[in-house]
Amino acid sequence: LHRVDRRQRQMCIRDSLKELIEIVRAFRAGAPLGDVALMKFAAMKKAGPEIEAQLHDVAGYAPAVEVEALLALPENSLGYTYARFLRDNGLDHFNLSPELVERYRDNRYAVRYTVTHDLHHVLCGFDAGMAGEQGVVGFTVGQGIAPTGPVGMFFGRVISQLLSPSQASQTRHNYELGVRMGQVAKLVIATPLESWLERSLGEVRAELGIEEADVAAVQPSGTSWFSKVLYGNRSSNKKLPGAAD
Helix, strand or coil, X not given: CHHHHHHHHHHHHHHHHHHHHHHHHHHHCCCCHHHHHHHHHHHXXXXXXXXXXXXXXXXXXXXCCCHHXXXXXXXXXXXXXXXXXXXXXXXXXXCCCHHHHHHCCCCHHHHHHHHHXXXXXXXXXXXXXXXXXXXXXXXXXXXXXXXXCHHHHHHHHHHHHHHCHHHHHXXXXXXXXXXXXXXXXXXXXXXXXXXXXXXXXXXXXXXXXXXXXXXXXXXXXXXXXHHHHXXXXXXXXXXXXXXXX
């Protein structure tokens, strides 16, 4: 039995290394960032059957999103707010190539998490800085879809607070708030959010069970050398609609 377990561990390590090498090669070859992100999340997390079952209706659903077109929508819409979030932080929507969508069709979690990650920020009111990212991590923990295991999340939280102590309070607050929000909200990655972009942000939040009072309780990220290195353009403390002053 010990030999079998050891052989299985060796196979898992070998498969993980193969995935890592493939991701690096794809990035160096200039693959679309959405494809690289999808490969990364697919390697990091395998969702259980309960989560995958809830994603049945959005299997392979990853329509292209044109950010510039969203800026023409009403300012209170989900799409406009999302486009502003991306533009203000130097980001773009993770559009996926049809080949990658087909390749990972059976990994519904990886596809939907990739294309909706930044929408989580907008829906919950978390900015793109360190404290905002930890808030989204907490939300995914509450939803049961966190991309890393408990050990990885623990070290991520500890390291971020140690290396940026000035943001430790905001980081801890947003993480704990995110967990509570995620526990009561509907499974965000199971919703076809790309078809809801013209709807008002408040209406979408209400349908998903994201309370405006919780959004208002979000604390903005601060700035530090570590957050600039770690998040680059994402090191923003700009508040999203509904965030606390």
